[in-house]
Amino acid sequence: MKTKFILFVRYFLVLLFVYAAVSKLVVFDEFKVQLTQSPLLSAYAGSIAYMVLLIELSISLLLVLEKTKLLALYLSYGLMVAFSIYIYLILNNSDFIPCSCGGVLEKLGWNEHLWFNITVCIFTLLAIYFLDTKAKSFYFFSVLLTLISVLIVILLFVSSEHIIKKQNPFIRRYLPHGVAEKDTLDLNVNTFYFSGYYKDKVYLGNTRSPLRFISVDSLLQREDYLIKIDSTQFKYTYLRLKTAYPYFYLADGSIPIVYKGQLNTTQKTKQTEVFSFQQAYFNDFIPIDSTSVAIKGQSSQDYKNVLGVINSKNTPSVSIFPELLQSDSDGVFDSDGAFSYSQSKENLIYSYYYKNKYFITDKNLVLLKRQNTIDTTKTALITATELASGERKMTTPISAINKKVVVKNNLLFIVSNSLGQNESKAIWKQASIVDIYDFKKDSYIASFYIYHLGKEKLKDLIVTDHYLYGLFDQKLIRYRLAKSLTDKFD
Incomplete structure (x- = not known):
């Protein structure tokens, strides 16, 4: 036996x-x-x-x-x-x-x-x-x-x-159900972008009509608003709306003026006041609190990117921090990137577009630490030529590896433009890939797919307490975040 x-x-x-x-x-x-x-x-x-x-x-x-x-x-x-x-x-x-x-x-x-x-x-x-x-x-x-x-x-x-x-060698780990599609809202036009959120309500600016914006609540109910500004005689080229509840900011860095208004009023027409005038030119900004805004601009001497803060309580109100941006070559394209701000942590995060680096500062732009994404592109592989005006032009255009970065509490959500190890190129024809990092712990968490809506790719996103909202042409899609992700919020 x-x-x-x-x-x-x-x-x-x-x-x-x-x-x-x-x-x-x-x-x-x-x-x-x-x-x-x-x-x-x-x-x-x-x-x-x-x-x-x-x-x-x-x-x-x-x-x-x-x-x-x-x-x-x-x-x-x-x-x-x-x-x-x-x-x-x-x-x-x-x-x-x-x-x-x-x-x-x-x-x-x-x-x-x-x-x-x-x-x-x-x-x-x-x-x-x-x-x-x-x-x-x-x-x-x-x-x-x-x-x-x-x-x-x-x-x-x-x-x-x-x-x-x-020490990630660019190996992604995909959450089986990182986000689940829940609801769709037809916006009727394709010129909206996310300007901010409060709880589970999101605010969207409009590139075609910069003095109009909308809000979409947790029931996907839309409300339309109008912004009133006094100085309409300026030749604005790119007015952008940014919200940091209960305030909103409207600015066009080519005109050195920033407007400020309040969101928590019942009026459909939102009044504004001048927050900053003739103090700084810039090409991007992000509100920090009621008295300060972080900006990204270019030096008037060498056109290199610089970061700074406009603080209405300080004299002078503008502080520039040229040492923050690290350059591998030209100091323009290789240091280009975008700000994110975590209100709960009071941290600014600057993510480079063309290399696997980002850094964290406090609200006064005091450097706290520099960190890397799992992408292996350590140096921006860009060549550029200098024009007669002193400006620089990219001669071998490349795609940004960090296409879009948003922050929620301690987590960074980065829409990546790079293939990791053992990944099929076929998936890039079907979906956008979002990598998640805990910037407080300096660690990669996981990744997930956001599939294209037919032929339309994800063009913008924002993360709230329970949802991820994505923009696809004229459609706003709301996804519920997996509990394995919301549990990571600190």
């Missing part, structure tokens, strides 16, 4: 390992991608993919041979313990649970898979007990293999997490 049981376990394991190995070989590239998405083994996906196949096939061969059957059973037990600990860690210590693995167990969920593995471990251990005539060696090697298997998986997990979150 014992002999038949041992034989049954041996050939069951051979069937299990060979079928699993062959299933992986048939779709080997997909298998490597699945390992890349593992919350525990992402950093070692390439090596582990080959090692698992080699180990499964080698153990299968040893199981068939009579002389090595005991060794093979011990190795099988150790391997199944490692698989079991791996699944346990995914279920209990992972930021998210990926899709179940393929092969012979493709129909099982993770919990069922864990119980299957535990059952196989018990049967394998029982077969070893019947086969190994020396009780001391059985107990010693069983305990030793259990400890070694557990230790190996835990060490792989800890080191992989450190690499992915701190």
Whole structure:
């Protein structure tokens, strides 16, 4: 009876390992991608993919041979313990649970898979007990293999997490359901952009009609507003609306004037006052609080980008911080980027467009730390030529790797324009990719897809307490954020 049981376990394991190995070989590239998405083994996906196949096939061969059957059973037990600990860690210590693995167990969920593995471990251990005539060696090697298997998986997990979150070699881990599409609102025109939010209400400016804006609440109810300014004689070229509840700001940096108004009034026509006049030219700005606005401009001497703050309480009201921007070449395109502001953390984040860097300051633009994204583009690969006027023109245009950056509390949401390791170019024809970072912990969290709306790509987004809103041509789409993301808000 014992002999038949041992034989049954041996050939069951051979069937299990060979079928699993062959299933992986048939779709080997997909298998490597699945390992890349593992919350525990992402950093070692390439090596582990080959090692698992080699180990499964080698153990299968040893199981068939009579002389090595005991060794093979011990190795099988150790391997199944490692698989079991791996699944346990995914279920209990992972930021998210990926899709179940393929092969012979493709129909099982993770919990069922864990119980299957535990059952196989018990049967394998029982077969070893019947086969190994020396009780001391059985107990010693069983305990030793259990400890070694557990230790190996835990060490792989800890080191992989450190690499992915701190030293990422551009390996993305995708949340299976990072966002779920909920509702759609037809805006009728395609000239809106997000200017800010308050709780779950978003505000949208209009590039074609800069003195008009709308709000959309949690029920997707739209309200239209008109902005009244006194100085209409200026030749504005690009008036932009930014909101920082309860205030809104309207500015065109080519005209050195910033208007300020209040959102928390019942009037449909919003009155404004001059917040700043003839104090600074700029090409981008972001409100910080009721008295200060961060700006990005260009030096009048060398046209290089500079950052500054307009503070209505200070004298002088404008402070410039030329040392903040780090340049690799021309100081114009390679240092170009955009501001985000976390009101809850009172931090400004400046993200470079063309390289994998961003930095964090306090509300007074005092540098706190510099950090990197998982993209491997460390230097902006841009060539430019200087015009007679002294301005510079890009001669080899390239796409921004950080197309759009928004912040919510401690998290950065970056719409990336770069392919990571083991990623298919086909997906870029179907979706935009959003990478998420915790800028307070200096760590990469995960990524998710926002699929195109027909032929329309995502052109703008904003994140609120519970939702992500996306703009696609004339449509506003509201997505619910996964709990695994909202739990990360600090």
